[in-house]
Amino acid sequence: MLIKAKSIRNYKIMANDGEIGKVDEFFFDDQYWTVRYLVVDTGKWLSHYQVLISPYAVLSVNEDAELININLSKQQVQESPGWDSDMPVSRQYETNYFKYYGYPVYWAGSMMWGPYPFISRNRNDWNATVENEHHWNPHLYSTKDVTGHSIQATDGEIGHVTDFIIDDSTWAIRYLVVDTMNWWPGKKVLVSIQWIDRVSWNELKVYV
Template identity: 40%
Template sequence: MISHKQITHYSIHATDGDIGGCKDILFDDQDFVARYLVADTNSWLPMSRKVVISPISVSKVNTDEQWLAINMSSQELKDSPSIDEHKPLSREYEETLFKYFGYGYYWIGPGAWGDFAHPTELADKEMEQTLAEDAAEPANHLRSCSEVHGYDVATLDEDVGHITDFIFDHTGWSLRLLVIDTNNWLPGGKKLAVLPKDIDTIDWSSHKVHVNLTQEQLMDKPEIDMDKLADASYLESILSKAEQ
């Protein structure tokens, strides 16, 4: 697994060389899965132009050397539809992006990645355009990890701590855990791990994440050591405790 803070230090390798780093993750707050990596391409693209990379394109993640590889060239990424990072991504933009790369639409099908278990299975699975045209325009569920980082956490009783990190499975790119720092509420506080299912709503206007937990239930969640994310057995233990 990999945290949001970790991946912002990763470099991105295209098929023809290094193209910069990853500056953010956009996640779906309904399916709790990473939809896009925001590429930091200031070294070779104008600062006004921002591009995103779907996990469909990610062919390898090297956690030891801190890089990820994508199955496209730097020119393909450069020519891809750009975004305004200060505005939410629309479904219209997503359709344009997926058509450009020839990907199947993740929003057609029952799962987080449509009919498939992993995002890479949507590569070269371009769907008929009419399928998307028949679908109703959905609400935007994309959230920036960088934006939500620092949001206060509201329990059923009172505010307790703030969001400090996100932990993703870098195979299926599901959001497995959110990390809450209680230091601003309790001096010498802890970093607690909660599951996505514990989240009720993410409120942009109030900058709060509402959880379906009482203050006592939240404080009973497992404390997590962010230096042990490479230890699979440790993470399984944290996930098991978070379920309780």
């Protein structure tokens, strides 16, 4: 199912034993444009401390009830590696995070989710060795930060990013939602991730 990132912001995150908070934003990598973490504001439960939830933990997205079910307990989340929301997510933090939960690291392998093009729910697959797999260095960006980036076509700017269309089966971002502003007033268009030539994070521009 394709869903808009903005539409599931503020969805409740339901652990096995109760609510842990609400979705605030998403972190994705710049190689596969895939959501690697849901950033969750824990509200009163942990004094609005933010925690990261991997798509590996997601069981389902319920649009009618506006909630996301995860296969973790509140204790597991509370005792997960601490994260400083004012700092970038480091490789060391990610390594500790994946080790804590027992998930296979997504940066060991040549496909979207390491050795697989999808999220494997088979824990036996998680134990497969990845020592000899190709490792790549992920750079994570937040949907909040990229919202507003300009879209630069070969013959000029066409607008700016307002939202992201996510495939909730793989958590890959499939499209950018672009407000065409003065070029085509009152219109929004979809730009496929496959059309992206490069991104200039310094210029805040996406080239297609």
